[in-house]
Amino acid sequence: MAERSKAKNAKRSFAILKKPDLDSAWQVFSIPAIDLGEMKAAALFNESGNDWIVERVNVVAPSGEKLVLDFQKSYINPSGLKAFL
Structure with missing residues (x-):
């Protein structure tokens, strides 16, 4: 039971996806693991809305x-x- 609780609270690794323009390929960047708590979103985006965190x-x-x-x-x-969301 304690192991399951630990896994649920573990920090998760994410990647940032950037697409400079419509003709460009997606560029993938790593970001540090962050603790999302109870957040259930599959993806996040920054203030500009152009960079996707997955x-x-x-x-x-x-x-x-x-x-x-x-x-x-x-x-x-x-x-x-x-x-x-």
Whole structure:
């Protein structure tokens, strides 16, 4: 029982997806694991609405396109994110 509680409260890893313009491919950036508490949203977006934050385990771009992830880019500060519901 304690193990299940620990897993539920564990920090989860996310990725940020950027698409500079319509003709560009999706670019994937890693971000640090953040504790979302009870938030149930599958994706998050920042204030501009252009960058999408998605769980690493099942990453699909907002367009529905599936992505192969390569976590090698720089980190972003997760403050200021809103839930995408």
